[in-house]
Structure formats: structure tokens, C-alpha cells
Amino acid sequence: MDDFSETFAALGDLKARPLFAMKVEVDHIHAIGGPAGIDRRVGEMSAGRFAGERLSGDVLSGGADWQVVRADDAVLLDARVVLRTDDGADIAMDYAGIRTGPTEVLARLGRGEPVDPADYYFRILPRFATSDPRYEWLNRILAVGIGHRLPEGPVYSVFEII
Numbered sequence: 001m002d003d004f005s006e007t008f009a010a011l012g013d014l015k016a017r018p019l020f021a022m023k024v025e026v027d028h029i030h031a032i033g034g035p036a037g038i039d040r041r042v043g044e045m046s047a048g049r050f051a052g053e054r055l056s057g058d059v060l061s062g063g064a065d066w067q068v069v070r071a072d073d074a075v076l077l078d079a080r081v082v083l084r085t086d087d088g089a090d091i092a093m094d095y096a097g098i099r100t101g102p103t104e105v106l107a108r109l110g111r112g113e114p115v116d117p118a119d120y121y122f123r124i125l126p127r128f129a130t131s132d133p134r135y136e137w138l139n140r141i142l143a144v145g146i147g148h149r150l151p152e153g154p155v156y157s158v159f160e161i162i
Helices: 002-011 103-110 136-140
Strands: 016-033 038-051 056-059 063-070 075-085 090-100 121-129 142-150 153-161
Touching: 016 056, 016 142, 038 075, 038 153, 090 142, 121 136, 121 153
Parallel strands: none
Antiparallel strands: 016 038, 016 153, 038 056, 038 063, 056 075, 063 075, 075 090, 090 121, 121 142, 142 153
8 A cells, every 4th residue: 555655645636726717607498308317408508708817708609518417416517618718719618517415405506596505516527629829728738617506507617737
């Protein structure tokens, strides 16, 4: 076991730095359904905004979040959006994620009631793609986000893993 301890010590701790905060408006949720124990739905993303030290801009309309709601009330996310920076670059962003928590907290979220984000778990794993040379560094990073679901749509704090 000592070999693992030395390896962990040599690698250091996981570090992250803020990339941006993002708010997305969800216009409509299509209830698709599915087999017993799994419910599928698709949220249409109509607009949004992101802002950070190194990039800021708008979330364009046309994005979607394909969700699977499991029997244990966990929601699995599979989203795709286009970001347009304030200086005109287009960036594709996709993310997988999970939102879960105590049944009563998730029920309050579902009714659009205020919920403390510390009362449930909501995390995403974004990836980026762009051909714009000013932002091509995004093609080579990993990111993680912390989410909170508001009645009009989710908000995220997204961090670059360094």
C-alpha cells in the first residue's frame, strides 16, 4: 500500500480554476416516456449567458438537454449547446451530468420551489470544441461544473481542471 501513498503524494491534489458561470433558460420540456423505471424527457434551451475571466458570451437558442429520470429519482443529463463569445467565436459545449438528492428536495425542485443547492447533488462534466484560434485551448481541457436548478432553468459554475 505504501507504493500507492507515494504515487498519490507525487501527483498532488486535484486543482481547478473558475472558467465561467452560466445560466440557461429552458423553454419547454417534452415528456417522452420510456420503459418501466425510466422516464425520458428533452428540455429545449432557448437562451442563456455565460461569463468568466477568460471568456464570456451568450448561450444560443437551439440547444437541448436529453434527460433520463431513473426510478431512484436521479436525473441523468446529456446536453448540447452552442456558446457564442462576446468577440464572435462559436464554441460547441456538451455535458453529461447527474442531479439527485432526497425525494422531498427533488419534489420541491419539481414544483419550482426554492431549494438550497447544498441540499442536493448536481454536477456536470463539460467538453468543448471550437476552431477559433483564440479559444482552441478549450479543445484540450477537462472541466467540471456545479449546478443549481431554478424554475426558469439551470445555473452552473464551471471549472477547468488544471
